[in-house]
Amino acid sequence: MSMDRSTSHEPLAPARIIVWDRLVRIFHWGLVLAVTFAAATGFLFPPNWLDIHVISGAFVGCLIVFRVVWGWIGSTYARFRSFPVSLALLRQHVADIAAGGGTRHLGHNQFGGLMVYGLLAILALLTITGIVTLGGVVKQGPLAFATSFATGQSARQIHEILAIVTLLMLAAHLAGVAFESWRSGENLVRAMITGRKAAPSGPVEPLATARPFLAAAILTMLAALVLTATIHLSDLPARGVPPVALDPTYAKECGSCHLAYPPSLAGAATWSAVMADLANHFGENASLDISTTTQLENWLQANSAEHWDTRAANAFRIANPADPQRITATASWVRLHQDVPDAVFKSAKVGGKSSCSACHRDAAIGRFDPQQISIPREARP
Amino acid sequence: MRMTLTALAFLSASATLAVAAPGPAQQAQLDTYATLAKAVDPAFAGFSAEHGKTLFLAKSTTGKPDTPSCTTCHTADPTKPGQTRAGKAIGPMAISMKADRYSIPAETEKWFGRNCDSVLGRACTPLEKGDFITFMVGQ
Numbered sequence: 001m002s003m004d005r006s007t008s009h010e011p012l013a014p015a016r017i018i019v020w021d022r023l024v025r026i027f028h029w030g031l032v033l034a035v036t037f038a039a040a041t042g043f044l045f046p047p048n049w050l051d052i053h054v055i056s057g058a059f060v061g062c063l064i065v066f067r068v069v070w071g072w073i074g075s076t077y078a079r080f081r082s083f084p085v086s087l088a089l090l091r092q093h094v095a096d097i098a099a100g101g102g103t104r105h106l107g108h109n110q111f112g113g114l115m116v117y118g119l120l121a122i123l124a125l126l127t128i129t130g131i132v133t134l135g136g137v138v139k140q141g142p143l144a145f146a147t148s149f150a151t152g153q154s155a156r157q158i159h160e161i162l163a164i165v166t167l168l169m170l171a172a173h174l175a176g177v178a179f180e181s182w183r184s185g186e187n188l189v190r191a192m193i194t195g196r197k198a199a200p201s202g203p204v205e206p207l208a209t210a211r212p213f214l215a216a217a218i219l220t221m222l223a224a225l226v227l228t229a230t231i232h233l234s235d236l237p238a239r240g241v242p243p244v245a246l247d248p249t250y251a252k253e254c255g256s257c258h259l260a261y262p263p264s265l266a267g268a269a270t271w272s273a274v275m276a277d278l279a280n281h282f283g284e285n286a287s288l289d290i291s292t293t294t295q296l297e298n299w300l301q302a303n304s305a306e307h308w309d310t311r312a313a314n315a316f317r318i319a320n321p322a323d324p325q326r327i328t329a330t331a332s333w334v335r336l337h338q339d340v341p342d343a344v345f346k347s348a349k350v351g352g353k354s355s356c357s358a359c360h361r362d363a364a365i366g367r368f369d370p371q372q373i374s375i376p377r378e379a380r381p
Numbered sequence: 382m383r384m385t386l387t388a389l390a391f392l393s394a395s396a397t398l399a400v401a402a403p404g405p406a407q408q409a410q411l412d413t414y415a416t417l418a419k420a421v422d423p424a425f426a427g428f429s430a431e432h433g434k435t436l437f438l439a440k441s442t443t444g445k446p447d448t449p450s451c452t453t454c455h456t457a458d459p460t461k462p463g464q465t466r467a468g469k470a471i472g473p474m475a476i477s478m479k480a481d482r483y484s485i486p487a488e489t490e491k492w493f494g495r496n497c498d499s500v501l502g503r504a505c506t507p508l509e510k511g512d513f514i515t516f517m518v519g520q
Contacts, residue, residue, distance in 0.1 A: 255469075256465075256469065257465040257466075257467055257469055258465065258467030258468070258469060259467070259469075279498070280445075282466075282467075283445055283446070283447035283448070283466070283499075284445060284447065284448060284466070284495065284499045285445070285494070285495040285496070285498040285499045286495055287491075287494060287495055287498075288491070289491075351467070351468040352467070352468070354467055355467065355468050358468070
């Protein structure tokens with residue numbers, strides 16, 4: 001018997017056919033990678049990893065767009081047509097499973113299909129809210145020219161909730177894959193790597209012809225459009241971000257002892273309090289002649305945090321009534337720096353909480369981009 | 382002619398060796414402080430680098446607690462750069478190291494005005510200012 005078999009042309013294992021085409025598999029594992037990076041940098045890593053987070057998010061967005069196009073003109077099981085979702089079909093599927101058998105699904109089963117649509121939708125929303133957050137909160141990216149900080153903050157809250165929901169959905173996805181692999185006896189993870197599943201005994205669904213060149217043409221056009229728009233929009237001045245140049249007298253007079261703090265870092269009340277008491281300026285006499293004092297006060301008032309929409313301006317606009325002159329006494333400053341150990345501020349390299357530029361490389365222009373945070377090596381605990 | 386040559390030789394030697402001597406602007410300020418000092422005390426007979434040094438190094442308890450001495454920020458060596466309490470570098474006080482020190486009256490007055498109050502808790506007298514600059518000219 002065994003001799004017969006070994007010489008026979010009949011394969012030992014049942015025939016396996018391609019279910020997931022190459023692009024679906026690249027899409028799937030590419031998405032795994034991009035979402036992993038985005039989740040790790042978003043949930044776990046410090047804020048100066050923002051660039052990696054944004055790049056991962058951009059990859060997620062591109063993959064979603066590809067998948068939508070491929071859902072229309074991809075191969076048989078890639079097409080949305082092959083996994084319709086409806087309440088009736090879901091009920092049917094549940095009843096099938098409950099009955100202990102159920103139809104075999106060569107492509108996505110009902111729950112799998114639902115999860116695909118759900119993940120595509122939530123990842124698209126994550127990408128969109130991410131871009132709005134980047135524009136409004138960090139004042140970077142294609143929407144920075146038009147997005148207010150308040151809008152960015154709302155987008156950020158939604159982004160964070162969606163991210164947690166996504167994690168739950170991914171857990172459900174893995175559980176579903178495990179369950180279905182066990183139920184059907186088909187290793188679904190391997191199937192997503194090799195693309196193959198055991199050929200069904202019955203008739204195979206008629207194959208749809210994939211249109212890779214059409215897809216490439218559509219995606220190239222979309223990419224050119226989106227890329228051009230992104231580059232041009234990102235070049236526009238960001239909304240509510242103060243100009244880089246400081247008043248030269250301010251830069252000279254205030255900058256001779258300390259960082260010439262951009263006026264957008266404090267509210268009008270703080271600047272009034274500071275300028276009214278230069279003779280007792282944080283433990284020193286920093287008096288200026290009347291005309292210079294007036295000139296600088298006017299300039300500070302005209303450029304105080306109330307006039308700008310950066311994250312710092314929004315954060316430090318509200319002074320601490322108990323210590324109105326000190327930006328580092330504001331509730332926002334304390335909250336934003338709560339994870340920084342005291343030893344960092346006390347280190348010789350940093351030299352105190354007032355030395356913004358010791359760790360924020362762009363402090364002098366008042367931007368405080370997350371990517372520009374770098375705690376000096378010597379100051380790290 | 383011989384006088385001029387000697388003067389020239391002396392000047393070039395000063396320049397080469399960077400021997401500290403007040404420039405015209407610094408001399409003008411010293412003259413102003415001398416006039417004022419004389420107005421306060423007719424017996425005034427010139428500034429003393431030694432008194433200037435004492436003033437520079439002295440510890441004070443009458444000023445603001447964070448700045449008990451000039452040396453808090455400027456270090457005890459006027460030829461070395463100092464550092465503000467906020468961490469910014471301060472150029473050396475000695476004119477041998479920073480030739481444009483004490484050459485703009487408004488700046489000189491601004492810093493004496495601020496720092497005498499911070500360290501001593503009072504304004505410096507013209508005599509003290511002249512002594513201080515005389516000390517720094519020699520450094």
